[in-house]
Amino acid sequence: MSDWQFPGGDLMKGRRGLVMGVANDRSIAWGISQQLAAQGADLAFTYQGEALERRVRPLIESIGMSTMIPVDVTSDTDMDAAFAKLKSLWGKIDFLVHAIAFAGKDELQGSFVDNTTREGFRRAMDISVFSFVDAAKRASALMPDGGSVVTLTYLGAERVVPSYNVMGVAKAGLEAAMRYAARDLGPRGVRVNAISAGPMRTLAMAGIRGGRQLMSTGKQWSLLKEDTSMEGVAGCALYLLSPLGRSIAGEVIHVDAGFHVVGVPDEAGDDV
Numbered sequence: 001m002s003d004w005q006f007p008g009g010d011l012m013k014g015r016r017g018l019v020m021g022v023a024n025d026r027s028i029a030w031g032i033s034q035q036l037a038a039q040g041a042d043l044a045f046t047y048q049g050e051a052l053e054r055r056v057r058p059l060i061e062s063i064g065m066s067t068m069i070p071v072d073v074t075s076d077t078d079m080d081a082a083f084a085k086l087k088s089l090w091g092k093i094d095f096l097v098h099a100i101a102f103a104g105k106d107e108l109q110g111s112f113v114d115n116t117t118r119e120g121f122r123r124a125m126d127i128s129v130f131s132f133v134d135a136a137k138r139a140s141a142l143m144p145d146g147g148s149v150v151t152l153t154y155l156g157a158e159r160v161v162p163s164y165n166v167m168g169v170a171k172a173g174l175e176a177a178m179r180y181a182a183r184d185l186g187p188r189g190v191r192v193n194a195i196s197a198g199p200m201r202t203l204a205m206a207g208i209r210g211g212r213q214l215m216s217t218g219k220q221w222s223l224l225k226e227d228t229s230m231e232g233v234a235g236c237a238l239y240l241l242s243p244l245g246r247s248i249a250g251e252v253i254h255v256d257a258g259f260h261v262v263g264v265p266d267e268a269g270d271d272v
């Protein structure tokens with residue numbers, strides 16, 4: 001079990017939201033959930049099918065929650081049922097956490113040009129980008145008093161990263177989709193933002209060839225000389241989802257120990 005530390009308080013007391021993307025106790029969505037619960041939020045969860053239920057149920061029960069809805073985001077039927085259930089349960093919600101992405105292993109290695117198939121491209125876009133648009137639309141319909149939506153992205157959207165390939169293209173699409181959703185939903189008082197997290201040891205990361213190296217380089221070249229922490233990512237989500245994040249919309253906040261601002265790493269500069 002993780003040893004992350006999350007400060008408690010009342011920042012989210014009386015607020016209810018949906019978390020999409022907890023697969024196990026290393027999931028970013030799980031770190032965010034623990035932080036939200038520690039601040040008094042009420043949470044409902046979607047999970048990807050029966051295989052994950054046994055892993056996810058004890059986690060959510062450990063923070064005093066019970067609502068779990070199976071959802072494959074490529075299924076309109078699943079999405080219809082999930083949001084109908086949420087509506088009948090709570091009527092309205094205050095926030096949505098979208099922490100879902102997928103690309104095939106074959107596509108997350110080697111040459112982007114050679115390894116990206118039409119079907120792989122379509123699937124990565126559907127699961128990693130359209131699911132956000134779809135979930136933001138459905139969740140915002142349950143936010144008559146306004147609310148906040150957060151999704152998770154990565155630097156591979158802005159710069160080329162080995163093996164990230166089609167997922168980098170998907171994340172670029174996700175960031176653009178986040179801005180368009182922020183424009184549409186802003187006038188209704190719904191703030192939409194993204195967190196660009198540095199590499200973290202999760203299931204999704206394990207699917208990327210050379211993921212371990214991405215992590216060690218991330219640490220070595222970062223300004224803080226440390227791994228991206230779950231506490232930092234969850235703290236940023238709390239900030240964006242709570243009243244602390246008021247007036248922030250259409251933003252991508254990097255939580256990556258400062259890695260994204262480095263142009264030339266210290267090691268290379270030593271010889272110049």
Ligand SMILES: NC(=O)c1ccc[n+]([C@@H]2O[C@H](COP(=O)([O-])OP(=O)(O)OC[C@H]3O[C@@H](n4cnc5c(N)ncnc54)[C@H](O)[C@@H]3O)[C@@H](O)[C@H]2O)c1
Binds near residue numbers: 029073127
């Ligand atoms: N781990 C990192 O280094 C890192 C860095 C930046 C951004 N992110 C992003 O954070 C988000 C969460 O990933 P994570 O690293 O916590 O890994 P994770 O594997 O724990 O989470 C990914 C989630 O996506 C879900 N998912 C995939 N396909 C689905 C489908 N068809 N229907 C429903 N759910 C589906 C999985 O069930 C899982 O819960 C992703 O968007 C990922 O790209 C991760």
